Amino acid sequence: MTVTNETRADPAPPTPAREPVRRIDIGTRLLRLVDAIWRPAALLALIFVAWWVITAQGWVADYLVPTPVQVWERTTQDWSSLMYHSYVTLYETVVGFLLASVLGLATAVAIAYSRTLERTLYPIVLFAQVIPKIAIAPLIVVWFGNDLAPKIILAVLIAFFPVVVSGVAGLRSTDPELLELSATMGASRWQTFRKIRFPNALPHLMAGEKVAVTLAVVGAVVGEFVGASEGLGYQLMIANGNLDAPLLFAALILMSLIGILLFVIVEVLEALLIPWHASRRSATPLTTS
Template structure:
């Protein structure tokens, strides 16, 4: 074997990870299309991907306007969970009382299905924006708090003791050591939380709403418009992926050193 053949053999063809996902989705879509045609499945039972995409394009303005409503509910709910969850996680790390008292309460709240909480919030706050924002916040609150607590506690105790021994204040230890060390855990919780916020907003729209993708899906289901139901599901999937990717971009911007380390380790 020549040296050139050896170099070619050693050279690896690197395919971007997102391309594998795109190819897989295309393959599943083609299989879905073929099965609906071969089995002659009525569109009111299971529409084909071409029918769903055609519906999505033809009613894009309607779907887009409802998507903006859902997006505002998700962002407000997610922002509220950040404003409350991250400071609470810091307080739990630094306070034994809060760690002992609030931790079980947070776990208990997470075990309650949000569908059962939604009617209570409707009684308290009505059919307006507040109900959907609170549901989106409640369902995304748990992973943000738990991941934040784990991240802030992950600082090595020897590193903390070393900082205190040389006279560094607890605030500087938090800012220069504990916070950078916790960022990967924080963004892990943010990624889960932003997708769960979409779920919470949709639950709120199912219970009490006159706008949003959840409301659009309910009205389409009442009209037995299965194609529109799947089109709203497609819009929800796009919305969730866009929000997840937005958090991922912020993560890459805030932690360039962490992403560079991961890239080197994958080689």
């Protein structure tokens, strides 16, 4: 084919969609961040002030709800031990979440690709999901001891299901025409998976991962409740036993912070992996069309 060079030499090619909306200057980005944060921050501040007023006025006994100052003092007092317990819980949660992601994705692939495996696996996955994890936690501790293992296993058990469900939904949502297209290209199953089905499944999958990561924290803490000698769940039980409300609140807040931190990490990962997806685009109202 011969192509003339005249259009290529043209210094001003058509520009409408030339500069995609991805490049945004720092000022706008900052504004957007402020816009995203101020509402929840204001609400949080309101709750905090209410907490302060109620407890400082003595409307609620401080062995039931401590004042923010008491919680803060307790936190700084026990800083190093609280950090150690946080680290343990964080470790269990992250390992559990990663294992759940790998196993969940593998299961989702098996289910999406094989009818036989679907019929074999799905009922078991569902069964495992409907058993209350809290009810089997003692059994798991009996089986696997007081170590990290039972906490990680509980985190895996609880975080596994959303990964499987979202993975299957994502892998099944491939446009049939894309699959026909890849057939006419002579694509192998692996090529179709890697270049079409998997990237296409990512938006669904990431939604599941976000649910999974917050559930993984619950799994780890439940494991610590039942039998542990370290971790925030253990710390919370001790504080509860001693009627040490400030320590209990400190542990509670740290648990929540771990959950939020991990959720944000998964969100950032999502933004990096699927910047092209509609769910990401709608968050940037700069697009004018």
